[in-house]
Amino acid sequence: MNEAMVQMPTVADFAQTFRRIQAEIHKLIVGHHQAVEELLIALFAGGHVLIEGVPGTGKTTLVKTLGLALNLSFNRIQFTVDLMPADITGTRVIVSGEDGRREFSFQPGPVFCHILLGDEINRATPKTQSALLEAMAELQVTSSGTTYALKPPFFVMATLNPIEMEGTYPLPEAQLDRFLFKVRLNYPDESELVKIISTTTGPEDAGVEPVFPAAESAARIEGLKHLVREVIAAPAMEAYAARLVRATQPQHSRFITNSGNAIHDEMVDRYVMFGSSPRGAQALILGAKVQALLDGRANIAREDLDQVAIPALAHRIMLNYAAHSDAIDAAQVVERVLKSVRAART
Amino acid sequence: MASPTNLRRAEEKLALILREVASVRWRLNSLAVQRGVFLGLAVVIAAGAVIYLAAMLLGPLAFLSCAIAAALALAAGLWRSIRSALRLSANLAGAAQVADERAELRGRLVTIVEAAPEVRSKPLWAFLLEDTIGRRDEFAPGRIVRHRISRSLFALAGALLLAGIAIPLARTVHAPAAAAISQQADITLDLDQLQLRPADADSEGGLEVQADAATMRRLEEKLAREGASSGAGNSGSVDKLLTRARSLAGKVQSRLRGQSADKPRLTLKLADAATNPDSSHPDDNPEPWRSGASHEPAGQFEQDHRDAEAPLPAEPRQKNREAAPAPDDNPRGRSETGGSHDVPAADTDAERRDDDNQRADMQTGGAASHGVGTDPQTLFGSQTDSKLGSEGFEIAIEAQPLEHGAKGAGRAYLPPKVRTPLNAHQQPDQPVTRAAIAPDDQATIKRVFER
Numbered sequence: 194m195n196e197a198m199v200q201m202p203t204v205a206d207f208a209q210t211f212r213r214i215q216a217e218i219h220k221l222i223v224g225h226h227q228a229v230e231e232l233l234i235a236l237f238a239g240g241h242v243l244i245e246g247v248p249g250t251g252k253t254t255l256v257k258t259l260g261l262a263l264n265l266s267f268n269r270i271q272f273t274v275d276l277m278p279a280d281i282t283g284t285r286v287i288v289s290g291e292d293g294r295r296e297f298s299f300q301p302g303p304v305f306c307h308i309l310l311g312d313e314i315n316r317a318t319p320k321t322q323s324a325l326l327e328a329m330a331e332l333q334v335t336s337s338g339t340t341y342a343l344k345p346p347f348f349v350m351a352t353l354n355p356i357e358m359e360g361t362y363p364l365p366e367a368q369l370d371r372f373l374f375k376v377r378l379n380y381p382d383e384s385e386l387v388k389i390i391s392t393t394t395g396p397e398d399a400g401v402e403p404v405f406p407a408a409e410s411a412a413r414i415e416g417l418k419h420l421v422r423e424v425i426a427a428p429a430m431e432a433y434a435a436r437l438v439r440a441t442q443p444q445h446s447r448f449i450t451n452s453g454n455a456i457h458d459e460m461v462d463r464y465v466m467f468g469s470s471p472r473g474a475q476a477l478i479l480g481a482k483v484q485a486l487l488d489g490r491a492n493i494a495r496e497d498l499d500q501v502a503i504p505a506l507a508h509r510i511m512l513n514y515a516a517h518s519d520a521i522d523a524a525q526v527v528e529r530v531l532k533s534v535r536a537a538r539t
Numbered sequence: 540m541a542s543p544t545n546l547r548r549a550e551e552k553l554a555l556i557l558r559e560v561a562s563v564r565w566r567l568n569s570l571a572v573q574r575g576v577f578l579g580l581a582v583v584i585a586a587g588a589v590i591y592l593a594a595m596l597l598g599p600l601a602f603l604s605c606a607i608a609a610a611l612a613l614a615a616g617l618w619r620s621i622r623s624a625l626r627l628s629a630n631l632a633g634a635a636q637v638a639d640e641r642a643e644l645r646g647r648l649v650t651i652v653e654a655a656p657e658v659r660s661k662p663l664w665a666f667l668l669e670d671t672i673g674r675r676d677e678f679a680p681g682r683i684v685r686h687r688i689s690r691s692l693f694a695l696a697g698a699l700l701l702a703g704i705a706i707p708l709a710r711t712v713h714a715p716a717a718a719a720i721s722q723q724a725d726i727t728l729d730l731d732q733l734q735l736r737p738a739d740a741d742s743e744g745g746l747e748v749q750a751d752a753a754t755m756r757r758l759e760e761k762l763a764r765e766g767a768s769s770g771a772g773n774s775g776s777v778d779k780l781l782t783r784a785r786s787l788a789g790k791v792q793s794r795l796r797g798q799s800a801d802k803p804r805l806t807l808k809l810a811d812a813a814t815n816p817d818s819s820h821p822d823d824n825p826e827p828w829r830s831g832a833s834h835e836p837a838g839q840f841e842q843d844h845r846d847a848e849a850p851l852p853a854e855p856r857q858k859n860r861e862a863a864p865a866p867d868d869n870p871r872g873r874s875e876t877g878g879s880h881d882v883p884a885a886d887t888d889a890e891r892r893d894d895d896n897q898r899a900d901m902q903t904g905g906a907a908s909h910g911v912g913t914d915p916q917t918l919f920g921s922q923t924d925s926k927l928g929s930e931g932f933e934i935a936i937e938a939q940p941l942e943h944g945a946k947g948a949g950r951a952y953l954p955p956k957v958r959t960p961l962n963a964h965q966q967p968d969q970p971v972t973r974a975a976i977a978p979d980d981q982a983t984i985k986r987v988f989e990r
Contacts, residue, residue, distance in 0.1 A: 201662065204663070423663045424663060425654050425664065425667060427646060427649050427653040427654045428654065429646075430646060430649075485645075488645065490645060490647065490667075491670065492647055492651075492654075492667055493646065493650075494646035496645060497645075
């Protein structure tokens, strides 16, 4: 089916589709309700997700299940230290034509898909990691001077293992900033663990049914993404998002020259080296738009912004040594910022 | 693309929503104005009541402190009430935000109000309007702003109640003290026990001092001594400041108590027991002292509460002195009375002993009072309206009866301590035999002696 033939979905369609996809994923994924919701919000907001979780919490399974539910092409790259950029983007190889002549031809890498899982992305070298940058930001790959467009929807999910840090290369800030959300997969509680055991050690896996037919899946998802962009954001809400992002910057940051009317919190000043970039505000608004549609609204509210603030801003905040020594993480800082901005509003 | 009909319907819905929001805004602003007015009035009334209460019940310095505190509280209260009113007031977007929060509309109204001009062509605009109009009952003005009268009316009522209790209470408590002061006819003070301080430069004359030259000289000397001692101290500037503060507070208190801005004229008559030959006549002293200088009365004082315009009977004394014959040169025939005015001061112990002898003679000689001012001819002479103080000089000094002084201190009679011998031209008074006095004259005599 042609993409143009797909009608623009309604607000009700969006919420219904979203819940259906969620339900399919939860056939295999036990618990992680918030993580799954945030993952889907990022998908429909047109962003990429960084998933952080200890081994065995279902990171890879989650991504696979999402691919199955959406009925989209899915690739997985296991990042290792010897992984090369060409292993991701593709390379030119010599192929023989029908007439017997040999010529260079571009062999697309695993990045040419709809859903890409970069498993343990921090194990690859920065050079390889940055190979994903262009694809993530511009939906295109350049190889040997030739640019190849990626087919939308293109959704990157990279996983991070927060325990094994030996032999890893922490993601550069620029690359971290390109992920719309950072989703944390927490260790399951006992009841969830029991359910995981029973569903994964039986004779058959629960079958995940695609929500869309394969032929129109991409178009439907793009339609839903387009609807998200149509959600109305009042100037007051945009101002609120901007205030939130500004409040993540420490007061005397040497990178901020005009912090006159920004709201400052003592915790931010003490523990934050550098706050969120402007991409954080974009992530807030886009995430809030999806939240609004899920709530059956055509407008965003402050509650929507508050709800997506931690996944949208936490990974963009660089903490200093004092924060590490005091065991303060970025999510705590964002929560504090939310409180400060709310208090300043009233 | 939306049809014209749909666009028109959308506009109608938008107008309906905006009308409701405008109504909410009107109610909010009405409450804001009420809040500002009621709270402001409440603060003013409460502060006024506290100041009035303090003026009635407290001393000048305590009143001043209380008044300053009340004024500061008043300023802070007014600022807060204005600020709270401004905070409560709202523009259209603000009213929409309030309605959103109170009706839990999750930003629908504020989005419509703020984004209406730009987003009318968006596909979700019609959905937003339809969704919002479907919740019209939830943001009806009556539900969003339930009260038409601000609750700050209770604060105003409380302040009025406070004032209603405080003002009569203060008057009730203050009335006996005020009556006591007004009835205080005479104050007798000892010059040596007075503490003199410089008067304020801007203090008005409310007092006149009459005395013979010797007493005035003593007063002057004492003033000089007190002035020197106060100037030598380190606390001179603080005293001056306190004096000014006390004076200012006193003025304000007087006004709040309903007393006239013009101080009642107090006449302090400085009297001595004996006549000083050098300055027996008050006119001899050319120094008219006014309240601009620093003075306190010395010797024996009599205080008269009079209006400034009230004539003072001054002539009889002068006439008496001119007309009274000098019977003989016997100084022992002289005596003194408590109400006598022109008595010279004694300087030596011998003279004091002589004075004691004269008193003894007076007691044995009969009950009739005699001496200057008690001559029967003067007593029974025709009354005159001329001012008593005109025969001498007047000194206006800053003094006022204090409510909190030592008990009875202002009323104690202190006999004169000094006197001087008669000079060659003076004759001692002779005891006067008691004569029958006409009933009409008795009242006059009594009135004169009561002074």
